[in-house]
Amino acid sequence: MARIAFILLCHKDPKGVIAQARRLAASGDYVSIHFDARANPRDYEQIRGALGGNPSVTFVQRRWKCGWGEWSLVAATLEAVRAAIVAFPQATHFYMLSGDCMPIKSAEYAHAFLDAEDCDYIESFDFFESGWIKTGFKEERLIYRHWFNERTQKWLFYTSYNLQKRFGLTRKVPADIQVMIGSQWWCLRRQTVEKVLEFCANRPDVMRFFATTWIPDETFFQTIVPHVVPGKEIRARTLTYLIFTDYGMPVTFYNDHYDLLMGQNYLFARKISPEAIRLRERLGALWTAKDVHFPISNEATGLFRFLTGRGRVGRRFGQRFWEAEGSLGRSNTLLLVASKKWHVAKRLTASIRQHTKIPAVDFAFNELEAGLPDLGGVETTVEKRHRHRRALIRLLFQHFESNRLILCLDPSELYLIQDLTSDKADTRVLMIDSQFDDDYLRGHIARVGLAGAETAPGVVDRLLPLVRADLEHEAERLRDMEFAAFHAIAPWRSAEENAAQLARFLEVPARTALMLARTPDLFSD
CATH class of the missing domain: 3.90.550 (Spore Coat Polysaccharide Biosynthesis Protein SpsA; Chain A)
Structure with missing residues (x-):
């Protein structure tokens, strides 16, 4: 031994x-x-x-x-x-x-x-x-x-x-x-x-x-x-x-971090606050315990980054000089569909492809498997797509031989949305509003790695209001940008109201827009 x-x-x-x-x-x-x-x-x-x-x-x-x-x-x-x-x-x-x-x-x-x-x-x-x-x-x-x-x-x-x-x-x-x-x-x-x-x-x-x-x-x-x-x-x-802050200082743990620390795939942790008397007592007793099961979830680092990143003032969304790779073209129209529920956006774009001739690409900047055509290598990784975003989009316009293109984006990509709307091209934004029930939020927490299968239910329950507020904040930030061409559809609006927004966004006849708004199970989870 x-x-x-x-x-x-x-x-x-x-x-x-x-x-x-x-x-x-x-x-x-x-x-x-x-x-x-x-x-x-x-x-x-x-x-x-x-x-x-x-x-x-x-x-x-x-x-x-x-x-x-x-x-x-x-x-x-x-x-x-x-x-x-x-x-x-x-x-x-x-x-x-x-x-x-x-x-x-x-x-x-x-x-x-x-x-x-x-x-x-x-x-x-x-x-x-x-x-x-x-x-x-x-x-x-x-x-x-x-x-x-x-x-x-x-x-x-x-x-x-x-x-x-x-x-x-x-x-x-x-x-x-x-x-x-x-x-x-x-x-x-x-x-x-x-x-x-x-x-x-x-x-x-x-x-x-x-x-x-x-x-x-x-x-x-x-x-x-x-x-x-x-x-x-x-x-x-x-x-x-151990976790470091973005200032290079080690994060200190306190009394309410006991369950979180037990779930990490490590044997020891630092720094434990000298004032966290109860935590020190519990961890001290833990060392001598027998037959303890340790469910490993490893969510602490992701949770720390999520919590410290929420609502931070001073985030910079402006274009960096190396991101400016030329215009998308004044004659082109870029249609950005922002949706937290990716499956809803994909249902909408599938219906758009069925009922119109507008090409649509699903979450090319968020998912590796986005169904992109061969574009000479720029499409091979998500990182490359971000780095050469304008080149990628210009190639898509050329590939589809169209001056209109729909791209789906996660609302968290605000810097990317702002960058693209600042282009000389005619760029419009459609926000798909969503309702987030507890089941959806639990799934989202698992998907983004804030919690794992072994995470204690109490930890997840405490995260629910924070994550809900964060997702709602993303939508509010998009609205606060006051884009010149901003439209929104929502599950709580009538099909006619959503159709009016889609008609203006896509510049399609009212009848076509109503067909799109009535897409079966469009907003269903």
């Missing part, structure tokens, strides 16, 4: 550290503690006094003064790993934790999970190609030497960097390693950790290189592990669940 040596890096909350170490050790596992040398000495004395006699807990020989972005974080981790290797010969796995982490599965589950597959868990993506770094320094992290802390010694940090840049004082990455990047929260097998330590002893050149890179805790282990272990034995993921 797997026995885990937890590598615990911490700098505060001595009572929490003591409770965490005791809890982890009580399950038959081990804990190696590095407590930041910058922290209050009395806090460290308290931890040593409480845990010093526990045979399942060890302490590093040398404590480092740790700083964000510094080599000291890697050095502290290596100290804790070395201490654990010596103190716990029966440990099979080494798991990185911080004082802000808590278990979201039981020890029983964690041991069975690690026993199931002989592999290492560490995010390890190509430094230059992966896009893991979104903003700020990238290559500069490596080719320049960083001796100062960017947060506490800002002037020294940037003065040193600017001088090196000015005089061309760059350096090369060691020739035989491929720099990788990822989260610092890993879980490695004993044999892997031993190989990493052997590598450290034999390669002082690589150690010197990483000692002056910036934020090496995101690159050191992530680079060395795939250098000493075959790729087939590495799973490029972390077993610790």
Whole structure:
């Protein structure tokens, strides 16, 4: 059975550290503690006094003064790993934790999970190609030497960097390693950790290189592990669940996140708020529980993005310069059908194709299988269609040999609708209003990944009013754009009222429009 040596890096909350170490050790596992040398000495004395006699807990020989972005974080981790290797010969796995982490599965589950597959868990993506770094320094992290802390010694940090840049004082990455990047929260097998330590002893050149890179805790282990272990034995993921905001800050979890965290396919989570006393108590008890079933839904990340994205002020829907690929043509008429219920829009376009000669394409910018003709490759992916939207639409006009074309769009594609209505072509918008009952909303929640089959019903019920408000808000945003040619049909209007809107939108005779409005089961779910 797997026995885990937890590598615990911490700098505060001595009572929490003591409770965490005791809890982890009580399950038959081990804990190696590095407590930041910058922290209050009395806090460290308290931890040593409480845990010093526990045979399942060890302490590093040398404590480092740790700083964000510094080599000291890697050095502290290596100290804790070395201490654990010596103190716990029966440990099979080494798991990185911080004082802000808590278990979201039981020890029983964690041991069975690690026993199931002989592999290492560490995010390890190509430094230059992966896009893991979104903003700020990238290559500069490596080719320049960083001796100062960017947060506490800002002037020294940037003065040193600017001088090196000015005089061309760059350096090369060691020739035989491929720099990788990822989260610092890993879980490695004993044999892997031993190989990493052997590598450290034999390669002082690589150690010197990483000692002056910036934020090496995101690159050191992530680079060395795939250098000493075959790729087939590495799973490029972390077993610790964490979410980052769009400002690059980790999301903090509170008392009402218990069910959500249990449903994630991870063993631990960070950051748990120190003030979330009830959550900490429940997660602490969870670690020692037996025979617990964990329904995995993995909805937390999607739910977070949905909730934080609702109603955000300042979203930009204007045209970017790279999106302007020429006009669709003044003589052409583009007819945009916006509908949240895609099946309703498809029924309408099928009826339009049957009763008129206007070509119609269903959700080309939302669905891969949109029934598009061969257009020379621009149609092969949804991403390509978005990127070359005007070229795609011009090709469709040519393919159908028509100066009129209907396209279906999801109302959430507001930036795309606005972009197309700003064109020189005659562009009109038809909004298909919808009613959203609870059954439809539950299906929508499942389709967009906000909840899974194993999600607790209570979670879904709490989402219903939020999702309903979001869908209604999409329709209101379309109306607020005040398009010059905007029309709308709805299931609560009479066929005659809807026909009048369709006649103006399509420029078809009233009789034809009425036939379209009376399409059988047009608005049915």
